[in-house]
Amino acid sequence: MASAVIDRSMVEQIVRQVALEYLHKSQNGKAPVLTVQTSSRHMHICREDMDVLFGPGSELTFDRPLFQEGNFAAREMVTVVGPRNRLISNLRILGPMRNASQVELAFTDAIMLGINDIPIRLSGDIADTPGAIIIGPKGVVELKQGVIRAAIHVHMNPTEAAYFGVSQGDRMKLRIGGEAGLTFNNVHVRIDPASRLNVHLDTDEANACGLHLTKDIELYK
Amino acid sequence: MASAVIDRSMVEQIVRQVALEYLHKSQNGKAPVLTVQTSSRHMHICREDMDVLFGPGSELTFDRPLFQEGNFAAREMVTVVGPRNRLISNLRILGPMRNASQVELAFTDAIMLGINDIPIRLSGDIADTPGAIIIGPKGVVELKQGVIRAAIHVHMNPTEAAYFGVSQGDRMKLRIGGEAGLTFNNVHVRIDPASRLNVHLDTDEANACGLHLTKDIELYK
Numbered sequence: 001m002a003s004a005v006i007d008r009s010m011v012e013q014i015v016r017q018v019a020l021e022y023l024h025k026s027q028n029g030k031a032p033v034l035t036v037q038t039s040s041r042h043m044h045i046c047r048e049d050m051d052v053l054f055g056p057g058s059e060l061t062f063d064r065p066l067f068q069e070g071n072f073a074a075r076e077m078v079t080v081v082g083p084r085n086r087l088i089s090n091l092r093i094l095g096p097m098r099n100a101s102q103v104e105l106a107f108t109d110a111i112m113l114g115i116n117d118i119p120i121r122l123s124g125d126i127a128d129t130p131g132a133i134i135i136g137p138k139g140v141v142e143l144k145q146g147v148i149r150a151a152i153h154v155h156m157n158p159t160e161a162a163y164f165g166v167s168q169g170d171r172m173k174l175r176i177g178g179e180a181g182l183t184f185n186n187v188h189v190r191i192d193p194a195s196r197l198n199v200h201l202d203t204d205e206a207n208a209c210g211l212h213l214t215k216d217i218e219l220y221k
Numbered sequence: 222m223a224s225a226v227i228d229r230s231m232v233e234q235i236v237r238q239v240a241l242e243y244l245h246k247s248q249n250g251k252a253p254v255l256t257v258q259t260s261s262r263h264m265h266i267c268r269e270d271m272d273v274l275f276g277p278g279s280e281l282t283f284d285r286p287l288f289q290e291g292n293f294a295a296r297e298m299v300t301v302v303g304p305r306n307r308l309i310s311n312l313r314i315l316g317p318m319r320n321a322s323q324v325e326l327a328f329t330d331a332i333m334l335g336i337n338d339i340p341i342r343l344s345g346d347i348a349d350t351p352g353a354i355i356i357g358p359k360g361v362v363e364l365k366q367g368v369i370r371a372a373i374h375v376h377m378n379p380t381e382a383a384y385f386g387v388s389q390g391d392r393m394k395l396r397i398g399g400e401a402g403l404t405f406n407n408v409h410v411r412i413d414p415a416s417r418l419n420v421h422l423d424t425d426e427a428n429a430c431g432l433h434l435t436k437d438i439e440l441y442k
């Protein structure tokens with residue numbers, strides 16, 4: 001009997017319905033609020049590199065909170081030196097510390113630094129990426145790898161993922177309206193119970209679409 | 222009788238068919254070849270400002286040809302000074318001279334210069350746009366207006382326009398594939414018999430999509 005068959009789209013519809021009902025209860029009927037933010041170039045740092053660059057046992061100093069709970073911009077900054085001795089100074093470190101250091105640049109930054117072939121990666125996926133020299137107030141580190149352009153991505157929790165009908169690793173589209181309107185076609189979905197719905201663009205992406213000029217923004221599967 | 226009615230879509234179809242046949246004859250059956258190019262920040266200059274900046278009666282010196290017939294990058298460069306005395310030096314002038322001077326910047330450049338609200342305009346449409354101070358080797362000009370971010374646009378000739386089924390002032394979409402793939406949703410159509418099929422991006426747009434990393438490009442209505 002046809003009525004006994006539940007196909008994938010029907011399952012998705014049911015899951016979305018359940019998620020919607022949950023959201024209606026928990027958010028007074030409103031769909032999840034999407035926040036789109038621009039990440040300027042920055043560095044994540046590991047304990048070992050922190051020791052060299054800022055002194056043994058040094059800690060990151062809280063400057064301001066970031067959108068995702070527990071993340072923050074630190075007061076500490078470094079200078080990064082590229083392959084042809086070009087440099088970017090005042091590169092902000094974001095906390096907390098991580099297991100491996102990583103430098104995230106927009107293409108414009110990377111080209112300025114002489115790394116024209118910077119790979120596009122999700123944060124943390126730094127195998128076989130270019131390195132750089134990092135200069136801090138107390139010392140110098142040669143990063144063997146870790147210089148990436150962050151792939152555009154959306155953070156969300158499982159309820160929000162159910163609302164959109166997406167799974168870990170899926171790609172979504174993000175349409176930005178306005179005069180410089182465009183649609184990002186490869187927005188990586190990153191699901192974590194601690195996350196808040198939030199798309200991260202880099203400065204090239206934000207400036208290409210004139211993100212600051214529009215509120216007409218749509219995230220969809 | 223229904224057969225006597227020719228609606229707009231039918232007309233478009235006929236025009237496209239005629240254009241296709243023309244293209245088949247003239248290009249051995251190949252669709253028009255699309256070239257997508259990045260325009261770095263640059264200036265167009267008028268006779269009067271040329272006189273002040275480079276000396277009375279001075280002419281632009283040919284450096285290299287641009288894609289559109291007759292256009293060229295000149296050897297002459299200027300410094301542009303923004304509202305808070307920030308500056309961009311080595312701003313290239315593109316020839317030939319025009320009726321009005323104009324500075325075209327990417328958003329990243331404009332923000333660097335302190336013009337955060339730079340308007341997005343088609344080239345030549347400079348009424349009520351910000352100005353800037355321009356410094357040349359022989360003098361200084363205060364541009365009252367003319368600093369814009371160029372709206373993304375495609376140049377084509379009437380045959381190519383018929384092939385795509387578009388008219389002057391229409392908007393098209395440009396899909397760029399690859400890891401940083403995106404679709405520009407507002408590509409202005411500029412039709413001129415002397416034009417060659419060619420999309421102009423600025424550096425923000427080119428870097429946002431990693432234009433140099435892909436050949437998967439599609440222009441459509």
